[in-house]
Amino acid sequence: MxxxxxxxxxxxxxxxxxxxxxxxxxxxxxxxxxxxxDIKTASFWAADVNHVVSVDSVPEVKPQSSLIVAxxx
Numbered sequence: 001m002x003x004x005x006x007x008x009x010x011x012x013x014x015x016x017x018x019x020x021x022x023x024x025x026x027x028x029x030x031x032x033x034x035x036x037x038d039i040k041t042a043s044f045w046a047a048d049v050n051h052v053v054s055v056d057s058v059p060e061v062k063p064q065s066s067l068i069v070a071x072x073x
Contacts, residue, residue, distance in 0.1 A: 001018050013019025 010019045
């Protein structure tokens with residue numbers, strides 16, 4: 001626990017993992033919040049008219065034959 005507490009404050013660590021945070025997880029509430037956040041994010045990107053991805057802007061990736069041969073052997 002000492003090692004974990006060096007990285008995570010026990011006040012925010014859930015009780016189930018040895019912390020002191022008694023927050024109750026409710027999937028329905030969390031799901032509603034995530035849906036609102038998804039809508040907010042989609043609205044943000046829809047407002048960015050300069051954010052357009054075209055097929056020409058994505059580089060083509062080809063496997064290197066030496067890696068294919070090395071994996072086959």
